[in-house]
Amino acid sequence: MFYPSPLNSLARGTWFKLICGASFGHLPAIRSLAIAYTLAGADCIDVAADLAVITAAKDGISTARKLAQTNADAGNSCLDFPWLMVSLNDGADPHFRKAAFDPSQCPADCPRPCERICPADAIDDRGVVESRCYGCGRCLPICPLGLIVTHDRSATPNSILPYLTAEDGIDAIEIHTQSGHLDEFRQLWSILAPVAHHLKLLAISCPDSDELITYLRSIHDTIAATYHPRPLPFALLWQTDGRPMSGDIGAGTTHAAIKLGEKVLAAHLPGYVQLAG
Ligand code: SF4
Ligand code: SF4
Structure with a gap:
């Protein structure tokens, strides 16, 4: 069957x-x-x-x-x-990075193209909401002042090893x-x-x-x-x-x-x- x-x-x-x-x-x-x-x-x-x-x-x-x-x-x-x-x-891999910028550096009259282009709604007036950012990079070239940078992150394999052996893992x-x-x-x-x-x-x-x-x-x-x-x-x-x-x-x-x-x-x-x- x-x-x-x-x-x-x-x-x-x-x-x-x-x-x-x-x-x-x-x-x-x-x-x-x-x-x-x-x-x-x-x-x-x-x-x-x-x-x-x-x-x-x-x-x-x-x-x-x-x-x-x-x-x-x-x-x-x-x-x-x-x-x-x-x-x-x-x-290093773009899938494992986060965007960031200091919102205090943004001019008050910036039309905020970064917010509009972000497909994850990860940018607001506090900067990048880290949990929502998935590192796509669309916001990087669009900032007229070049304020947005990325930070590489690495997943830590050791932390997930217990989940590999668990019955419901x-x-x-x-x-x-x-x-x-x-x-x-x-x-x-x-x-x-x-x-x-x-x-x-x-x-x-x-x-x-x-x-x-x-x-x-x-x-x-x-x-x-x-x-x-x-x-x-x-x-x-x-x-x-x-x-x-x-x-x-x-x-x-x-x-x-x-x-x-x-x-x-x-x-x-x-x-x-x-x-x-
Ligand atoms: S990298 Fe992508 S998901 Fe992250 S803040 Fe920029 S546009 Fe949004
Ligand atoms: S586009 Fe650049 S200057 Fe404008 S709000 Fe976004 S990060 Fe700030």
Whole structure:
């Protein structure tokens, strides 16, 4: 008998996940999104590797599952849906940064273009509301005085390790990396490897470059060496972020994601390929 699960969705090509943002920390919004997307039958909800964020997402998923039990039309949501994924990085990455500026430096007559362009309503007269900022960078070039800067942040893998082994913990991890970061990737993987067999899915997100395919093969070989000669104990997914965090800025973003997806598919890397961006 066919048993619906996110793994089946990957195999059938119907997988879709909610990307909450690797540095998005607005807890009420995350909980509400988790409820809505669980009820919508999402296969996965991808959140920041932050304990408060994880708790908010799990609360949303559990609330939705209770709602689904009384709603026969809720589809997949009362089964193994969705998996909970957290995002980690192995170095500086726009997904893991926050904008900031000192509002006392802003002229009183500034028309505040930064506020208008922010897709997350993260800017008000107090500056940037850190929990809402997801690092998209749209506000940076628009300030006429160049007052807005970004601060890089790194997710801390050690803090989420207990959630990997917990029965009702994290199902999946996404690692954001980029060509040339193999040493950094290996360092991060050495922290995760002892408990990674608890995962259902490991996703790798990497922007395009001339060396992309060679780099992704090295990533695969690093992971596979941990389990050799056995197969990987989790599904592997390559996330092709055509233009990172660009979903709302118009023409070309979908084409960029598809073009990168085609490139990775053509390389026949072991694992699934998922579009993003
Ligand atoms: S525009 Fe983007 S980077 Fe700037 S504050 Fe808003 S979410 Fe953060
Ligand atoms: S655009 Fe620049 S100067 Fe104007 S309110 Fe925003 S940060 Fe301040």
